Amino acid sequence: MIVPASLLGQAANPAQSLGGNGHVPVMLAEVLAALTPHAGGIYVDCTFGEGGYTKALLGAAECRVFAVDRDPRAIALAHTLAAGCDGRLDVLEGCFGDVEELLAARGVSAAQGIVFDLGVSSAHIDEAELGFSFRFDGPLDMRMGASGETAADLVARLPEQELARIIFEYGDERCARRVASAIVEARAVEPILRTGRLASIVRRVVPMSKDGIDPATRTFQALRMAVNDEPGELVRGLAASERLLAPGGHLAMVAFHSFEDRIVKDFLRRRAGNLPGPSRHEPMAIGGVARCEPSFRLAARRPLMPSDAEIASNPRSRSARLRVAERTPAAPILVS
Ligand SMILES: C[S@@+](CC[C@H](N)C(=O)[O-])C[C@H]1O[C@@H](n2cnc3c(N)ncnc32)[C@H](O)[C@@H]1O
Incomplete structure (x- = not known):
């Protein structure tokens, strides 16, 4: 174990050891297998939340992780984790649509892996005052930041x-x-x-x-x-990932709603040269993309889904779809 066990937590849910509300990371084993972390690599967790993926990455290899989140409470949690990580975890408060700029401010312009786990964490849903849930009465707020x-x-x-x-x-x-x-x-x-x-x-x-x-x-x-302008953030985050990932680097994207999964699917299929034509959710990709050298190779045509066992133990995972793609050496497809 590379991260101190006290920070990774021995409890059934490691987030609780960080003072989180108990968000169970979805498809963790599959995400880790997709990113294949290795020593010296740079990995970006664009949605730190309660740090499930970040902790797994830090524990799997002597790598460096940059944790992004727009929620100040998640950021406070990330700083607690970072304090025990010997400088291997950097915390970036902000939106993942701006991940390139956030990394550039730390002198980083390339990564070996980038992961997104879209949406809100269990902490958001369970906190009535944030106004995300119809199960509890609270102010109608819903802002993640x-x-x-x-x-x-x-x-x-x-x-x-x-x-x-x-x-x-x-x-x-x-x-x-x-x-x-x-x-x-x-x-x-x-x-x-x-x-x-x-x-x-x-x-x-x-x-x-x-x-x-x-x-x-x-x-x-x-x-x-x-x-939270989630569709806009997703489009900007995908485009930034294309520019940031080094050849051979991996993108792992967990989406929970068909609308988001469609944006991811279309982006990746177009970048893999499989889908011609523009998308109105992807203004960067207007015209001619199919003729460019593919910038991503899809791990599979269809998304990975959680196992029955995972759905049984974490019902929130039931609608998760994981799409994985490998960055090729081709230049990013930038069409203005
Ligand atoms: C589903 S949770 C991530 C859970 C995390 N994988 C874990 O294991 O604890 C999503 C997190 O992403 C954050 N988030 C959502 N959209 C974001 C965005 N556009 N930029 C930065 N953070 C975002 C939310 O604040 C939330 O903490």
Whole structure:
């Protein structure tokens, strides 16, 4: 074990040893196998969270890890871990869309592996005051970081059509128009400031699905993505990874929603020369990309999924999709 055992933790959930709320890293073995950390390598964990991947990387090889997170609480946790890591862990507070600039500020311009574990951590969901969950009543906030517009601001400001688009596109909600109309009606009576009120507005117009998933799930997911500009961050993070990864380096991306997985799939297939044409979520890739030398080689056409055993022990992993690709020596595909 290369990181001190006291920091890696002997408990069933290592995050608890760092004072985290117990986020269980998803598909950890598969992510580690994809990144194949080696001594002297530089690895970037773009979504530190409670540090599950970072700790595994540090424990697997005498490598250096840069941990990025936009949430100041995750950053505080990362600093605690870094204090016991003999300078092998650097902590970078900020958005992974800016990962190139964050690394450049530390004099780093290339990495052997980059991992993303998209979305929020269990700590976000379980903390009512952050307003991510419809299970607990709290302020309608949903910001992962400390600045920017809250979900309450968006719900108060956006026109009905834009609300419907966000809820449909990011949330895969078939009743998006009905939800948007109910929100607009309700906000005319009184501002929507609490998660509980928003959840009950949505539940009134969206029927319960057969699988028993709360009707508010998809609307909350969509608003969270909009508040944190998650699609934009993902596109910028992917493009930055292409520029940062050294030839032979690996990208590992864990996505939980079909909308995000589609962005990753299209980006990688286009970079691997398998998909012609532009994507409106990827403005950098307009025209001619298929004719360029592939900058990534896909590990597999289809994403890896968690095993039945993992789903049974960590139900949150059930919708995870892991896509892995190896950087080729070709220049990054930069189309402005
Ligand atoms: C699913 S959790 C990661 C969990 C982590 N793999 C672990 O094992 O503990 C996602 C983390 O990424 C952070 N995050 C999400 N989007 C981000 C972004 N655009 N930039 C930086 N951090 C982000 C969140 O604050 C959260 O802490």
